[in-house]
Amino acid sequence: MAQAPIALGQAVNRALETAMEADPKVIVMGEDVGALGGVFRVTAELKDRFGADRVRDTPLGEAGIIGTAIGLALRGYRPVCEIQFDGFVFPAFNQITTQLAKLRSRSHGGLTLSVTIRIPYGGRIGAIEHHSESPEALFAHTAGLRLVSPSDPQDAYDMTLAAVACPDPVIVFEPKSLYWSKGTVNQAEADPGRASEVLNRARVLRRGDQVTLAAYGPSVPQALRAAEQLAQTGTAAEVLDLRSISPIDFAAIEESVARTGRLVVIHEAPVFFGAGAEIAARITERCFYLLEAPVLRVGGYHLPYPPALIEHDHLPGPDRIADAVRRTLEF
């Protein structure tokens, strides 16, 4: 059915509505998610529609949100937790890493924790401290969690539905800078095939045969812009939207690198110990002889997230990406 374009944030909202409609065990919880609809309005109208029991304004405490969600999940609920901003997930770090991620293993697969954690994340919104961070590597390092990040409204819709339906805990890193970017969204019911695809598989957004640009979430549009810029000077870059950060679709990267021979990984998180480091290592292991140049990474500096007035120098934009591409081509 043809629909008017909607923003990425709205797409998440629609997915939550679809999921709550389909399954009474789906509940939304977090700070200010009810009457206000969340500080980004992602949960707008849900409380009116489903009631305060299923759209719960919690006390102000992130450990409380995740910790009680674990208990609810043990009772068969499917809590969708909103962490108000990336930089405020840390009070919940203990519950996420020591309890949520481990209980399935500890029970030999007996306990299922279908908990979704939505984190509005990333920079480029001119925010004050703690509101622009990219902590995904800290969670990717933890076995038992799945991590995804959408880069357009359709994926945002599908990933949200998939995360809610998934029997494993999923953290959805929602790029704040893309909340308002629009696209048409097929608002279908949850579909297992589609769910598995968006939780596991990368996708090629632009074909090219000289270099592969691999990115996820908010860095995908930056990679596309860089590819556009490079095309003007005759360089054909392939753009891969990884979608999932745990697991990472190494097979898709490998397949692309087999054609291009060069790889640049882009993310907003600091380069040091970031997802790019893991990708560079694995791809080097898997296709050493296919590579024409070392895998390069473009990302944040080894800095606490800088004041907003210079965040654009910290984050990988088209110029820094294109520069990395030139370096791999000249290697």
Place this chain on the structure above:
Amino acid sequence: MPTATVTAKSPSPAPATGPVTSTEAVTGTTGALRDPSAEHRPDPSIRRSMYWDMVLTRAFDKAATALQRQGELALWAPSLGQEAAQVGSAHAVGADDWIFPSYREHGVLRSRGVDLRQLLGLFRGADHGGWDTSAARVHLYTLVVGAQALPAVGYATGMAMDGIPGAVIVYLGDGATSQGEVNEALVWAASYQAPVLFLIQNNGWAISTPSGTQARVDLARRGEGFGIPGQRVDGNDVDACFTATAGALDRIRAGQGPELIEALTYRLGPHTTSDDPSRYRDQQEEAAWKERDPLLRARHSLEAEGLADEEFFAAADSAAAAFASQVREYCLAIEPPRLPDLLSQVYATPHSLIEEELASLGAER
């Protein structure tokens, strides 16, 4: 309220955490009896069965401690001395209720019908869990101090949403009450009026730290500012622990909101088998608490009231000895886990990294 007993080695003037007398069996926050009715007193058959579980728990605990000394367990956390607080409270828990233990609640598990031998894997280095949580309605042990509190409250919230007439009891130590998460759990429980009972076993110590370092008020009062009523119970009086817990759970199940109980007891053994209490606490303090041994007290009261005879006590002892004698054999037969199994149990859904690592296991061999 008891007067403060500051031991020679306590670093700070501790508030009332010392020995209590049995006259203050069940006292409210203000010192008044919170639940003076006879309604929740254990009947003779419950009292005998509690005694039985205390004896079996102690025998098992001693056997496990011995296994650690023999190098068969990596570590053991003894429940010695805390049997009344654990068994008394757990016997008051209903069939629909759920238990979220800490890591020392062997008496709770025994009372709930969990085969205590299933605990050995965890301490042998073979397992991180051990029992079927839904069969026993006992969550797995939690080693991260206090981390079970919030899941327990969430679980209780879910029970209330489901309209189940049950409650959750969450076990915490005196040290655990200082954790931010435990305080957050009190906020959550009060805010949602969750059907949950916080049962704090104040055993005087968090490893080497006296309970006075954790709190400048009686822990029974820790819930007050959160809007959660509390009471202190003599944690070495198994009947009192039963009565206090049964009363609290009845009110909680009736929708009257969360409560807190401080069971004042004592860890007679080391924190774990790796600990050396002589470095931080007084022999005299231990000796004083040995005199309040909860098993002896339970036995004396059963005898005094003519509720059990020599034959019963002898049967309990021989059942305990028989059980303890099987522990070693069971322990030695525990297999180490297999890496492929562990890898397969991390996620419910296929995960390419796991698949890759599973495949690499074959290649490395």
